Amino acid sequence: MELKELYVTASLAQLDLSDEEAETLSALVGQMVEYFSTMREIDVENLEPTTHALLKTNRVREDAVVESAAADTLVGNAPESEGRFIVIPNVL
Amino acid sequence: MSASSLNRTLDGIEYEIVVGCEVHVQLLTKTKAFCACENRFGGIPNSRVCPVCLGLPGALPVVSAALVEGAIITGLALGSRVAEITKFDRKNYVYPDLPKGYQISQYDLPICVGGALEIAEGARAVGITRVHMEEDAGKSLHLEEAANASYVDFNRCGTPLLEIVSEPDMRSPEEAVAFVEGIREIMRYLEISDCNMEEGSLRCDANVNLRIHEGEKLFATPIVEIKNMNSFRAIRAALEFETDRQLAEWRSERLTLEAVGKSTRGFNDETGETVLQRTKEAASDYRYFPEPDLRPIEIGRELVEKLRSRVGELPAAKRERLKAQYGLSDFDAQTLVSSKAMSGYFEEAASGSRDPKKIANWILTEVRGVLNDRGIEITSFASPPEHLRELVDSIESGIISGKIAKDVFAEMAASGKRPSEIIRERGLSQIADEGELRRVVESVIAANEKSVTDYRAGRDHALKYLMGQVMKESRGRANPIAAARLLEERLNGR
Numbered sequence: 073m074e075l076k077e078l079y080v081t082a083s084l085a086q087l088d089l090s091d092e093e094a095e096t097l098s099a100l101v102g103q104m105v106e107y108f109s110t111m112r113e114i115d116v117e118n119l120e121p122t123t124h125a126l127l128k129t130n131r132v133r134e135d136a137v138v139e140s141a142a143a144d145t146l147v148g149n150a151p152e153s154e155g156r157f158i159v160i161p162n163v164l
Numbered sequence: 165m166s167a168s169s170l171n172r173t174l175d176g177i178e179y180e181i182v183v184g185c186e187v188h189v190q191l192l193t194k195t196k197a198f199c200a201c202e203n204r205f206g207g208i209p210n211s212r213v214c215p216v217c218l219g220l221p222g223a224l225p226v227v228s229a230a231l232v233e234g235a236i237i238t239g240l241a242l243g244s245r246v247a248e249i250t251k252f253d254r255k256n257y258v259y260p261d262l263p264k265g266y267q268i269s270q271y272d273l274p275i276c277v278g279g280a281l282e283i284a285e286g287a288r289a290v291g292i293t294r295v296h297m298e299e300d301a302g303k304s305l306h307l308e309e310a311a312n313a314s315y316v317d318f319n320r321c322g323t324p325l326l327e328i329v330s331e332p333d334m335r336s337p338e339e340a341v342a343f344v345e346g347i348r349e350i351m352r353y354l355e356i357s358d359c360n361m362e363e364g365s366l367r368c369d370a371n372v373n374l375r376i377h378e379g380e381k382l383f384a385t386p387i388v389e390i391k392n393m394n395s396f397r398a399i400r401a402a403l404e405f406e407t408d409r410q411l412a413e414w415r416s417e418r419l420t421l422e423a424v425g426k427s428t429r430g431f432n433d434e435t436g437e438t439v440l441q442r443t444k445e446a447a448s449d450y451r452y453f454p455e456p457d458l459r460p461i462e463i464g465r466e467l468v469e470k471l472r473s474r475v476g477e478l479p480a481a482k483r484e485r486l487k488a489q490y491g492l493s494d495f496d497a498q499t500l501v502s503s504k505a506m507s508g509y510f511e512e513a514a515s516g517s518r519d520p521k522k523i524a525n526w527i528l529t530e531v532r533g534v535l536n537d538r539g540i541e542i543t544s545f546a547s548p549p550e551h552l553r554e555l556v557d558s559i560e561s562g563i564i565s566g567k568i569a570k571d572v573f574a575e576m577a578a579s580g581k582r583p584s585e586i587i588r589e590r591g592l593s594q595i596a597d598e599g600e601l602r603r604v605v606e607s608v609i610a611a612n613e614k615s616v617t618d619y620r621a622g623r624d625h626a627l628k629y630l631m632g633q634v635m636k637e638s639r640g641r642a643n644p645i646a647a648a649r650l651l652e653e654r655l656n657g658r
Contacts, residue, residue, distance in 0.1 A: 135230035138200035140214035
């Protein structure tokens with residue numbers, strides 16, 4: 073994989089790569105991309121395209137409220153909270 | 165309408181405004197899109213959250229049937245094709261109010277495709293590109309006094325949304341406003357969304373650029389997506405500002421869409437200006453891919469037909485019919501049709517009534533007054549439509565006066581009792597019997613000697629006073645026309 077493309081992908085994944093890491097990863101990611109090009113060679117001429125690995129469809133849920141008992145615990149697990157808000161570094 | 169008639173000219177530049185809208189509406193489902201947390205505005209921060217909407221590892225989403233049905237109903241109302249198979253995709257981006265790091269949305273197989281919305285402004289049909297399902301993000305709050313921190317509330321996270329995308333078919337800011345108003349009317353009427361712009365249950369982004377005509381040549385200015393328009397006034401103001409800005413930019417720099425591409429600008433409500441947020445180079449790359457945690461949805465035609473019957477007659481058609489069938493004014497028809505339940509109440513009350521227009525007046529003034537006072541919907545109103553019809557008929561047939569009817573109505577609305585029952589119990593029916601009226605007139609004359617003298621001395625206003633006394637003495641029940649005639653006859657010595 074080209075280094076430039078790797079850096080774009082890394083920044084989308086919020087990864088900060090050092091030059092060395094980029095160098096190593098470039099080869100490894102290149103190999104992964106390679107697998108896909110191998111898969112692309114398979115003849116799919118007479119196959120219906122699928123949208124999902126599981127062929128079953130239509131698992132829906134009735135529109136009924138179930139109160140989450142975990143809300144307090146979940147907020148409590150945040151590294152920092154104030155009142156009921158979760159506090160994070162300023163993002164503006 | 166020919167294209168050329170839409171062109172405007174400013175300082176020798178002939179141009180045409182091209183607008184397309186993306187409207188987001190929050191659904192009035194009981195639960196969030198992919199978990200059973202309650203879907204409601206506001207409340208104590210982070211009180212309606214669970215492992216699914218917080219995106220904790222291992223938590224699996226399950227779509228709410230109400231979201232799928234709401235999307236299908238919306239599509240049917242807009243004349244869209246409902247997909248036979250639809251699926252969810254992940255839209256990846258990083259922001260603190262999006263705990264999973266992606267939004268569950270729909271990419272290449274949206275639930276509804278195509279359609280159109282007729283708008284009165286410019287008398288045109290605005291094409292619908294697609295309607296798709298997705299989830300809302302949480303909210304982050306920034307306080308001036310806490311410059312180093314942001315505060316996150318995930319209550320909104322996972323709220324079901326429909327995104328309705330229009331074709332670039334609008335040719336003025338007014339048409340764009342009319343389009344969004346039209347969407348709001350349908351969504352409210354079908355009870356899909358309350359479309360409250362202040363609370364953010366209806367949000368709109370607009371794509372706008374200009375087509376510049378220079379003789380035979382046609383140029384397109386760079387497309388700008390405007391965000392953060394939080395009212396109808398803001399939509400209009402933002403589009404007007406952007407038109408002027410693009411015209412000025414064209415005049416000075418002659419930048420075209422081909423050369424520059426698309427950028428995003430935010431509308432600032434205070435300054436009335438749009439501000440550059442990002443250019444094409446910095447455009448987001450969302451890396452959409454199919455959501456592996458949710459199965460595709462196959463939509464049977466049976467379900468579509470069942471939901472089609474729930475759509476029924478749409479507001480625009482109903483408005484016209486109510487005007488023609490019951491002789492209602494534009495305003496009355498418009499107000500009644502603002503909700504399906506309200507127009508249903510009216511039609512039930514009006515059917516078999518001698519004066520449907522009066523029924524409409526009662527609903528729009530008295531009934532609405534009670535609903536507003538108590539903050540309730542017509543569906544929770546104590547009196548069924550036939551009671552209102554009976555009340556209005558009682559006035560028409562002279563059983564009670566309009567004034568007494570208001571008292572009867574107040575009790576109906578409080579107790580849910582039939583008007584006839586209230587009239588009988590409280591002895592409110594009008595006195596039209598001459599003998600009884602005469603007795604009232606005699607007692608008023610006997611008790612108000614001075615006024616009688618005044619009247620006979622030619623002071624006409626005394627008559628009004630005496631008449632008031634007659635109504636008071638009869639507790640408002642005297643038939644006013646008969647009583648006035650008897651009073652005058654008696655005073656004039658006949």
